[in-house]
Amino acid sequence: MFNYLFVVLIVVTIFIYFYSKKYSIKIRNQSGYLHSLPQYYGFYASLWFLIPSLIIIGLYLIFAESFVTSTLIKSLPNNIKNLPVNELNLVVNDIKNLAVGNIANSSSFTGINEAANFYNEQYELIDKVVFYSSLIMGLLTFTYAYKTISSSYRARNFIESAIHILLFGSAVIAIFVTAGILLSVLFEALRFFDVINFSEFLFGLSWSPQMAIREGQVGSSGLFGAVPLFAGTILISLIALILAVPIGLLTAIYLSEYADTKVRAITKPILEILSGIPTVVYGFFAVITVAPFIRNTGSFLGLDIASESALGVGLVMGIMIIPLVSSLSDDVISSVPQSMREGSYGLGATKSETIKKVILPAALPGIIGGILLAASRAIGETMIVVMAAGLSAKLSFNPIDAVTTVTVQIVTLLTGDQEFDSPKTLAAFALGLTLFVFTLFLNFIALKIVRKYREQYE
């Protein structure tokens, strides 16, 4: 029955739309005046029908399950009702599985079949209530709206505010989701900080979470100093930026200022292909091609380079973010007004002088914003480093050492069967939270810089 509710709602809504529209046309014909176009009255009345119905359905989706479950528990025999919470939950799950026809342990207590039937009956009842109440509620509010339709009623303005609310609601959802993600990470991280000292995590110089799950030593002897991880992340990201920023920026300058349309038509799509390659493929490239090449070159020069060196990973990550830097910079450079270029040429400046002294300074805020965006991308990048970076946390700024990153550690801490109450797994959330705050801080700085230059130049 509940399955048909949406179909019924849609049909009734459409009917109400045309019915109210027709009614408003009739009013217009009688009184010779109508404030808004007839379709606005149609939308107006159908919104009044639809919204209360949807609210009731929403409440049903949120509360029905817990309501039915609590009535179910109340109906159970006393000896089961008084079981400890986790055992009671198992029984309830059995009943629910039986009720929906899944394979269930039907012998957990006598009368389980009756309980399952009771559960189904309850659900059917509540479905029926919601079905009728949403329709009746909608029809009531619709009747109210229908009565307000008159030649002077401003349905157009009503629709305008309804659209305003709709748009505002969408924006709020995005904010709530962000807040939800942050909170879910935050609470797990707080559980971690119950066990491990906050300053030890933030400033500790060694990272060795594996020790923590040995029996009898839970949490006590694991080392959770995150500094080596962040040092590794920053080292790899820096190598990536050192490669990507000059190449990306110079590519952007070439494409927007020097390249003729033919070259541009070929080069731009190729760069875009580069940005479309899945990062796991970059990971292969790093492991199979770049890392051995760097290692061999190193041994030829007499250097002992780790096969998971930060240099190799950083270079591949740099290749990955070149398109990001170049396309963002290209947009910014192209948006510098042509009059700036002509002003400079008109004074006898050459192309490169114009770029160096006029265009780049004018485009600088945008370019810096783009670079910081690329930095955030590099810091949060996971797949390449999981495949090609090291696993052991070594505090080193030497690019030929193997270092590990925050994202690699999060992945290794959480993959496989894990219990979510040991500091080892909870550490992943603490790392995630710190990474989140770090990138937030980076974005904040980016905005500051952009705003500062804006003030100066506009």
Next chain:
Amino acid sequence: MVIDMINDDFKTLGNTETSNKVVMSVKNCNVFYGDNQALNDINIEVGRSEVLALIGPSGCGKSTFLRCLNRLNDTIDSCRVSGKIHLEEEDIYSGEIDVVMLRARVGMVFQKPNPFPKSIYDNVAYGPKIHGITTSKEELDELVEVSLEKAGLLDEVKDRLHTPGTALSGGQQQRLCIARAIAIKPDVILMDEPCSALDPIATEKIEDLINELKENYAIVMVTHSMSQAARVSQRAAYFHLGNLIEVNDTEKIFNDPEHELTKNYISGRTG
């Protein structure tokens, strides 16, 4: 029917020669954008200490012609220029001349004020710096001040030379652009509707400035304002659909034009 008045071997009416010392001379200049001919066989001289006004309806080729004089059309890929344009003795379209040096000698002021996003000082110092005109900081400071003085802007900005040029008012920005152009000591200043984005008071200031500047420079100015052409120019050239119809002393053009098209335009019947 107006087009019928011009045939292929049309000769510009009036007097294309200047009575002053010739600074630039244009002979048989044609300009093409791809296959479209934008200018047709233009002949004209530009003299020292005078303002030559280019007038005509929109799209008639005035700005295109102006941009031939400092080869700014070179930046447009599809644009081709033929004929001879001399700056004093040198052919500016010959292979020998360095376009960068040419533009240093033929300055330009644009329709919309376009100061660089730099300080007032750096805007004026930009040209001298790239051409190495000055050898010391003191010399550069002085050149910046003199240029701002000549552009009539110094008194208004002397205590904030290091604030952004883009923060000035529209009229001040345009005078800053003029100061920037004269800082590299050009022979000719090209102006492409320099007052069209300005209010009447700022316009009056710029016109006064043009009157002073013409003593030392040859000025070629595109304008859509008949009254402005009458006020500031000594000679005027009327363009129509890529043809130079008539060149004469400004007084003669406005009071007794030789060509029917010029007469129509002056009296407001075309354009």
